[in-house]
Structures are given as C-alpha cells and as structure tokens.
Amino acid sequence: MSEDEKLLKEAKKLPWEDRLTHKNWKVRNDANIDLATVCDSITDAKDPRIREFGPYFKKTVADSNAPVQEKALDALISYLKAADADAGRYAKEVCDAVVAKCLTGRPKTVEKSQTAFMLWVELEAVEAFLVEPQL
Template sequence: MAEDEKILKDAKKLPWEDRLAHKNWKVRNEANVDLASVCDSITDPKDPRLRDFGHLFRKTVADSNAPVQEKALEALVAFLKAADADAGRYAKEVCDAIAAKCLTGRPKTVQKAQDALLLWVELEAVDVFLDTLEKAIKNKVAKAVVPAVDVMFLAISEFGSKIIPPKRILKMLPELFDHQDQNVRASAKGVTIELCRWIGKDPVKSILFEKMRDTMVRFMLICTFAA
C-alpha cells in the first residue's frame, strides 16, 4: 500500500500525457479523475487549458483497462460540457476511438460513451457524429451496433430533424433492418418511428423503401407503418 501511495504521489508531478499513459493503471485512473475535476471547475469555454486537454482523449478512451476507460469517458464528458464548438477540432479522432473501443464495454461505459457522442452534437460536430455512426453500425459484433443505433435514436429525439439530417439516418437504416441480430432490427425500428414523428411517414417511406428489398418493405409496412 505504501508503495502504491508513493507511485501515485510521484505521478502527480508528471505532465498529463505521462500520467494518462502511465504503466500503472491506478495512476491512469487517478489522472482521469483529476482531469475530470479540473474540467468541472472550468467556467469559461475559452479557458486555454481546454486546448491542452482536447487531444488527450483519443488515447484515454481507448484504455484497455475497463475501470480506467470508464473514468476516461467521465473526464471526456466533463471536458465537452466545459468546452465550446472550438473543441470540434478533436471530434473525429475521439469519436472514432469511442466507436472502436467503447461500445462493447460495460453498461455504464456504453452509456458514458453515448453521452459523449451526444455532447459532440451539442458542440456542432454533427457530421463527425454521423460519420462515426456510419462506421459503428458496420461493426461485426452486434453488441457494438445496438448502442450506435440507440444513440442515433437519442440524437433525433433530443435535437430533431433540423439538427440531425434525416436523409443521412435513412441511408443507414436498410442495412440495419437487414441485420441478422433481432436487437439491431428492433433498435432500427425505433429510429424509424422517431423519424416519422419528426418528418412524417410518407417522406420516410419514400426514401427508405428505395433502398430496401421487397420482402423487407412488406415487413416494414406491417410492423412499423401499420399504426
């Protein structure tokens, strides 16, 4: 215990990059907790520290240690809440890392990853958000696809069709309705119904059905558009 305490104490003197990449997971964990605390304390989105932090998350959210990864996502969420649209410069690399490493984790990890993705939308990185989802839904692991589709639903529900372009979402849906996993198909149905709420059934059908097999169109008419 005394040795761990010494390692943690000595590590606090290191630069953020070194603490967050330290070989000792406890150091990395504490570094993420401290980083979140600093971000929580920032009230000015132009605070220069935010520029120093933004590039760090590409690696931290991909940490192979599950508890550390969760703390890294908490720090990212704190950063995004403190930042303004200028943080969009970091969006692509960080979102790609989230899609690749965070959507198959523990439930809390997945939720925090979704929270972070939605915050990028708030910071006007909508195109990056949608680019990320397009990659995420192609994951061969269905467990990773469902959270991506679910965050798609949340984005439409929270921000609406003026912020989230319906056509880009609709282009993704045929592939999802054709997915072998029933949970993916169920989540896609939820997205479709939410889109209907925002832009109407007819526009959704006219765009969606162009890209779907006849058998899938019949299924959709019965299961999704019957109401």
C-alpha cells in the first residue's frame, strides 16, 4: 500500500470537518467525493445530515486547490439536490464564498457555480442574491 493510500485510509476515520479541512489536498478531495456520495444517498430532506453538512460548504468551496474546489462544488450540488428550503440558512455565506473564489476559475468551475446558484434559487434562498441599496 502506498503512502497516499495509507493516508487516505487513515483520514476516512476522521470527522467530516477534519477531512474537509485537512492539510493534504488528496484527503480534502477524497472527502468531497465521499460527501457528494452521501448527499446523493439522502432521500429525506429532513435527514439530520443536511443540517450537519450545511456549514462545511463555506470553507470547502473556497479551497485554494482547483480540483478540490470542483469536487467541493459537486458535493454542494448533491447537497442542494437533497436539501429543502431549510438549507437556505447557509445560502448567504456559501454563495459569498462561491462568488469570491469560484467565478474566476476554470470554465467547469464557473458552470458548477452557476448550477449551485440555480439550486439555491429553487430552494427559495433568493435573499442571498439580493443586494440592499446603500443609502
């Protein structure tokens, strides 16, 4: 077993937050893939994991590693497809992170960002996109 394989195997034992913010990009990448898989398996929008996972996306979509960032967007999209309007509580901070870090990235990253925005709108989290006028 290679060092990378050992690292990934050991990392799977860590809590989600530790895996998603790990110093090794391969661990973060693997964690986002696993998170997307778990979110794809959620069939009930009231599943407690929806509330657990929501706060993670602010950090994951702002990852400095482009491939990890794309996997984080994949996980976010899977999450939003499983969630209901209650997930809108995370919309503002996650959308701010997407705007700050993802819209100037690779074309695929921009496309995934737009998909995530549309899913937020479908969840009626439109307040994340409204800017209050400065008086």
